[in-house]
Amino acid sequence: MTPEQIMVDVAIANWKLTIKRATSLFDGLTDKQFFQHIAPGRNRVIYLLGHLTAVHDAMLPLLGLGERQHAELDNAFITTPDGGIESLPSVADLKRYWNEINSLLLEKFVALTPEQWLERHTAMTDEDLVKDPTRNRLSVFLNRTNHTAFHLGQLVLAREKK
Amino acid sequence: MTPEQIMVDVAIANWKLTIKRATSLFDGLTDKQFFQHIAPGRNRVIYLLGHLTAVHDAMLPLLGLGERQHAELDNAFITTPDGGIESLPSVADLKRYWNEINSLLLEKFVALTPEQWLERHTAMTDEDLVKDPTRNRLSVFLNRTNHTAFHLGQLVLAREKK
Numbered sequence: 664m665t666p667e668q669i670m671v672d673v674a675i676a677n678w679k680l681t682i683k684r685a686t687s688l689f690d691g692l693t694d695k696q697f698f699q700h701i702a703p704g705r706n707r708v709i710y711l712l713g714h715l716t717a718v719h720d721a722m723l724p725l726l727g728l729g730e731r732q733h734a735e736l737d738n739a740f741i742t743t744p745d746g747g748i749e750s751l752p753s754v755a756d757l758k759r760y761w762n763e764i765n766s767l768l769l770e771k772f773v774a775l776t777p778e779q780w781l782e783r784h785t786a787m788t789d790e791d792l793v794k795d796p797t798r799n800r801l802s803v804f805l806n807r808t809n810h811t812a813f814h815l816g817q818l819v820l821a822r823e824k825k
Numbered sequence: 826m827t828p829e830q831i832m833v834d835v836a837i838a839n840w841k842l843t844i845k846r847a848t849s850l851f852d853g854l855t856d857k858q859f860f861q862h863i864a865p866g867r868n869r870v871i872y873l874l875g876h877l878t879a880v881h882d883a884m885l886p887l888l889g890l891g892e893r894q895h896a897e898l899d900n901a902f903i904t905t906p907d908g909g910i911e912s913l914p915s916v917a918d919l920k921r922y923w924n925e926i927n928s929l930l931l932e933k934f935v936a937l938t939p940e941q942w943l944e945r946h947t948a949m950t951d952e953d954l955v956k957d958p959t960r961n962r963l964s965v966f967l968n969r970t971n972h973t974a975f976h977l978g979q980l981v982l983a984r985e986k987k
Contacts, residue, residue: 666829673959677967702864797835805839812971816978
């Protein structure tokens with residue numbers, strides 16, 4: 664295996680682990696817990712589930728891997744803060760979208776060659792990439808892995824204290 | 826630049842960004858805020874600062890990059906949960922350790938070649954690495970970046986709500 668392929672595999676393993684931890688957490692909560700706030704006056708669990716799902720869905724076009732599956736989530740979970748929209752999708756639907764989008768992304772990720780990982784993402788011009796070759800698909804990927812970990816740190820607060 | 830060098834640079838840029846965000850957050854808090862809990866009954870900010878500092882300090886021997894600088898932090902911030910130890914180091918000292926350890930780590934990270942990033946970490950045998958070549962320095966590095974992001978997600982809760 665080439666060094667660059669091992670590096671890609673490491674990054675994908677790290678993403679998978681983070682997604683797995685978040686999914687296990689969501690699967691372990693009762694429906695009622697999805698309407699709890701992670702801390703007083705802060706986001707509810709359902710908002711963070713919808714937010715992560717929308718952000719991951721947006722990775723498809725951003726990384727040039729496909730079309731949005733659920734662009735309708737952006738209004739409720741990205742543009743509007745928690746509490747701003749009365750009628751949200753059900754927890755069951757959001758969990759289904761979360762799993763479907765992450766499966767689709769993973770399928771696309773494992774099919775990319777190391778060279779493709781180093782190509783620019785679609786929000787960048789070719790000129791930008793020449794100036795800074797680190798602004799590529801891999802960069803977005805590591806950034807989004809961190810984003811999931813960031814919110815996972817908040818989501819664990821919704822679990823019962825041991 | 827080789828593909829594997831670009832990949833290493835991407836990983837380091839991602840680490841630097843995460844450390845910078847955490848450091849800015851710590852620098853923006855009052856001393857009093859370090860003794861606030863991130864959520865009712867959960868860790869205090871000072872504990873998370875000490876915890877992240879101790880975990881980063883432990884990366885030095887784990888990645889074969891040097892000796893522990895502050896192994897004395899483990900008892901208060903890793904082995905013992907928050908509240909278990911009466912007398913903690915001062916916030917000023919912890920912030921200094923945090924900056925010193927991260928500077929030292931960064932110096933070591935940028936000096937590693939891509940090949941060295943793919944060498945095993947010291948908690949692994951050569952045999953383990955043959956079985957799974959993704960368990961290397963880079964793997965620990967991405968994992969620790971996520972760990973910082975995870976706690977950063979909690980630390981932002983200590984800031985005033987806007």
